[in-house]
Amino acid sequence: MTKTIQPRHTGAFHIQSVLSFCVSVSAVAIGVAYLPVEAWIRAFLGIGVLYVVTSAFTLAKCVRDRQELTDVTSRVDRARLERLLTEHDPFKPV
Numbered sequence: 001m002t003k004t005i006q007p008r009h010t011g012a013f014h015i016q017s018v019l020s021f022c023v024s025v026s027a028v029a030i031g032v033a034y035l036p037v038e039a040w041i042r043a044f045l046g047i048g049v050l051y052v053v054t055s056a057f058t059l060a061k062c063v064r065d066r067q068e069l070t071d072v073t074s075r076v077d078r079a080r081l082e083r084l085l086t087e088h089d090p091f092k093p094v
Contacts, residue, residue: 025053029046029049032046032049033046
């Protein structure tokens with residue numbers, strides 16, 4: 001059975017992703033905090049930003065889980081097919 005090579009992210013890519021996320025969320029939070037509007041409007045926008053961030057995490061998790069399920073299913077199917085092909089003897093009498 002051939003094993004496909006899974007792409008791995010480097011540590012630098014992981015750190016860059018985390019820092020980018022932190023900078024973007026901080027920028028939006030600072031922008032909402034310093035808006036020249038009433039407090040309830042800032043609170044509403046802050047809750048909206050939190051909702052978008054948590055929804056993005058949930059969506060990313062669902063996409064990742066679906067991809068992992070597809071990979072596992074295809075590996076199991078490939079293993080079954082290889083076992084079937086190795087056990088098959090074309091010269092065996094019927």
